[in-house]
Amino acid sequence: MKNIIRSILFTVCAWTAFQSCEKDIPTRKHFDLYAFSGEDPTGGAWKPVLLTDPSQIPLPAPEAVNSAAYQAELANVKSASAQLSGEQEEAIAYWGNNGIVRWNEIARELAAKYNMAPAPNPDGSYPGPNAANPGQYPLFPFAHPPYASRMYAYWGAAQFDALIATWHYKHQFNRPAPYKTDASIQTHLPQTELPSYPSDGAVVASVSEAILTAMFPLEKDFLMEKAREHRQTQLWAGMNVLSDIIAGDSLGRAVAAVFLARAANDGMKNAQAPKPVSDSLANAAQAQWGWHWENLEDPQRPVGVTPLFGRVQPWCIPNVEAVRPGPPPAPGSPDFERDVAELWEISGNLTVRQRQIANFWSDGLGTYTPPGHWNRRASDLIVENRYNPLRSARVYAYLNMAVMDAGISCWDAKYYYHYPRPSQAVPGFTTILGIPNFPSYTSGHSTFSAAAAEVLSHIFPSDRASLEAWAEEAAISRVYGGIHYRFDAEAGLAQGRAVAAYSVTKAQADGAE
Amino acid sequence: MKNKFLYRSLPAALLLLWLCVQSAGAQTPIDAILMPKGGLCIGIFYTQDNWNEYWEGTLKRDNGNVGVLKRQTVLPMVAFGLTDRINVLAALPWVRTHATAGQIRGASGLQDWGVWVKAEVLKAEHLSLQAALGATGPASNYLPDYFPLNLGLGNVEGTARAIAQYRLDNGVYTRLQAGYHLRGNTTIERNYYYTTQGYYSDQVDMPNAVTYSFAIGRWMNDDAFKAEIIYDGLHTTGGHDIRRQDVGFPSNRMIFQRLGASLQYYFPPSQKIGLFASGGYVLNGRNVGQSTVLTGGVSYQFN
Structure with missing residues (x-):
């Protein structure tokens, strides 16, 4: 009897080991949080792709750090970052301080998901995806290489212009990061010397959400949720106050709109x-x-x-x-x-x-x-x-x-x-x-x-x-x-x-x- | 395009054993299920498996770029009686695939080696209970990520199986089998693939599987001749459907039920040589081809 129990236990252990090792297949790139190798303080003067000027999209000046409004935001960050839930910690670790890498991964994931050629109809004809009715089979888009290349290009170029504008405003307004104003704020991402208004993380999230939603309209809810989480991590991690994030969100959306206006008339709608x-x-x-x-x-x-x-x-x-x-x-x-x-x-x-x-x-x-x-x-x-x-x-x-x-x-x-x-x-x-x-x-x-x-x-x-x-x-x-x-x-x-x-x-x- | 599930060799190996055992059993009580100690039996089987319709998920369809998917298998096997109650078996199939339409090249080569140990755990007057443990794994570097022309699934697999057979004095018998297939990862040649989400690896987590069969048949002519009807099936315990117009993938959710029949004949008087023929047809499935399978084989029993 002892032997039987032992052999059953052995089987259960071997089974568990077998199962756990085979579930370990990565679904994304794993990398440790890192401090930036440089912060490009003059990046706001770089030449954008479509924006005529980094200040083309106006951004209101932020409240002063000694204002009551800012102090309230600061207190909010301080309490949020002091008591993170496990989920919040996970989200911060996932997005890190360079969430653009994650958004690129998401863009790739959606390209793969939508890279399916239409099946033939019973009569031998082929249906085509319809941007006006994306949810009807075949789903819009068919993310073949030309479509994907264009999606990555609008996404990447819009990020670049939006972040040039972000760097421009960061250094123009020079609002210090929350942890510079209040050293007792706990941070969960590497600290930088970058001014925090507008939040670069929020810009990246909102540009990504806007461009990718235009490219993959059926993913609207998924992308909204991802972007919301990304923006929130910037606050949870002690990197930004709420007004930094709101400004980043509006700047990101405005720059994305400039790129989407180009996309609407770049000839792609006639390509098929x-x-x-x-x-x-x-x-x-x-x-x-x-x-x-x-x-x-x-x-x-x-x-x-x-x-x-x-x-x-x-x-x-x-x-x-x-x-x-x-x-x-x-x-x-x-x-x-x-x-x-x-x-x-x-x-x-x-x-x-x-x-x-x-x-x-x-x-x-x-x-x-x-x-x-x-x-x-x-x-x-x-x-x-x-x-x-x-x-x-x-x-x-x-x-x-x-x-x-x-x-x-x-x-x-x-x-x-x-x-x-x-x-x-x-x-x-x-x-x-x-x-x-x-x-x-x-x-x-x-x-x-x-x-x-x-x-x-x-x-x-x-x-x-x-x-x-x-x-x-x-x-x-x-x-x-x-x-x-x-x-x-x-x-x-x-x-x-x-x-x-x-x-x-x-x-x-x-x-x- | 999706493959007929690559039926692991265990059922075929057991089939060899039935074939061998009967030869060996000619001198032993007629309800013998295993070969006696020292018994050695070799056999070779040829299988042709064709389909022109398959299930893409639950959608049954054909594919003008596949036409008829033909899979031929040559399966040499050997069985040996370790003791009167424990037998070992080994098999090494060679497979060739071909599609009658489209431009994708067929493949050929050794598929998966397999070894099994089979033991009788209970033997009564009419009833025999057996257990079998097996292992299979790729015997060549064929590519599992080559649906529907892949030779096999490319993973190492452990199988545990229970078999019960009940035989009446008039030669009528029934047999039930159920097996669990514990599957290791398979390795493909790209390091990103999308199933229901993307994976950044060349490793594919394979769903485990259950196989089962129910057979009813009868021995006749002093056990020189046997006829059997068999219903069998496979059910992976996980996996994902083929997406619309996508190709199959090793970790698909695979299900089928199949109905078949077989005949066996032993040349008198020694009954050392056995002949086997069978046919089967997939009745229903998911992410598999609706195969028609024909098998012929011969075995020889050494004393």
Whole structure:
């Protein structure tokens, strides 16, 4: 009997250990709170992206620190931060003092959640998402790579402008942080020398809420709750009084509105062209080049992903023609045959390493897309380099403006050249990755990745070698997967670098370097 | 696109044992369930599993980019009588997958090794109760994140199973089995994936599973011939549905119920050689293909 009990106990213990170790899969990046490596006191003078001036959005002067109103707010912070609940402590640890990194993670999560292609109707036609009725299947948006790149870009650039304005007002009004006025206030985040009005955390939360709600309207409630919690943590942690947070909230919303006004008329609403327009692009390519791409799915998708994304308003490049590569090798030409032979060679002898690379970079449906992959890398670099919110936003802004411009340029080439994928041009050729619903040349992964690596290397020069290696790997991963020719990847890398040069030039002139 | 659940090899391994045992049992009391000490039996089975419709969550559908999903399995197995009441079994399936439509390449290779220990815990005149413990795990570096063409789920798994068989003197019998599958993580080749939320890891927490079967059959012709009808099923104890138009994923919530029938024949007089044939059809499911499964096999009993 003893033995039976012992063996049962053993089983229960082994079971518990087994269960607990397998539940330990992270759903977000874990990092320790850090003190900023610099506070950029002159950041308010940096050049914004859309704002004409950091003071374009007016902000009322705060109450003086010796006013009764402020003293009441201070007392409120003091009592709140002195007795935190477990939930409040958790929330502070989650958002930290650079919540922009968390918002980037949330943006990636939503991109993955909404990156689902519509299913066909029973009659073989395809429904499309409808921004005016987002909750009807297929849900709006379909967060494919062009959509995601644009979402990250508006989010990042708006953060940057809003935080430049924040830094401007912080130093103009110079209201000291609560813990500077009352040293007995307990703080739960690293203290800084930054003035506290307006709250940078509240700005980040409210910009994020506004931009992401516009991009993912069905997530309105979720985002509102997240932003509310983020703003509150700034008070619970002893970093801001309520009026700092209210000012940050209103500034964030006002700057977001400037960006959303641009978004409303940037051409995106026409990007998912109707079939006649889409067909005319294919016909034009057939007439000019003698080929055109076709979707091979059954039932066939009548229109590729955003045929007119190439006409969406870019951020840094003057126009798509400035970075449009020359035509790809004609099917049947020696250059074409050489790269097809390579595809057969790879597909017939695929190594485990090649398969791993193809899958690591697959970033296909149901993922945060290649732009998300690079935002993740950028977030890691921001944390490693202990960037403050303003400098973090600058990374996201230039990265994502370059990545969206890369997407615009790449999509221009895709539908201008309308080049068939290997599976269309090479009879019997199979792939290990799903075949994206847009033309082959140039490779989106390559263009996005080269642009991202260039911008990040400019900001984090000591990581240049590893960033460039990453971009090269992302590019070749599509050849390993069988969905791109090498010439797609190489032209995409060159195109991405050319695009990024414009973003880097803009970055060099913004006053932050 | 979603896979037919990759049926773990235990039921097939037990099947070998039934096949072997009967040969061995020719010289022993007819209700023998295990091979005697020192008994050795080898077998090989071929299975073809096809579906052209599957359940995406609870929605039954077909997929023009898959067509018919064909899965062929060659399953060599061996069973050995450690004692008269304890047998060990081992199996190593080789699998090939192919979709008749679309451009995604099929896969082939060794799937999961499996070893089992099976013991008789109670034996009465007509009733036998047995318990089996098993372990399976990937035998090659196949990619589990390759639905619906993946060879297997890629995780290590421990199984505990109880089996009860009741046999009448006229050869009619019934058998009940229930098993619990404790599953370890599986490893994929990307370090972010989204199920019902995002995960920043290449590790996938696999839901555990329950499998069960109920069989009724009859031995005939001096136990040279057996016919059986079997109803079996699988039910993961967690997991998530495939999203609309998404592909399957190893940690999907998988459920099915299947109806099948089998025939066994032993060549007289020694009954050392056994033949086996079976067919099954998935009646209902969730996040699995509606498979038609055909199996043929042969076993040989050494003394």
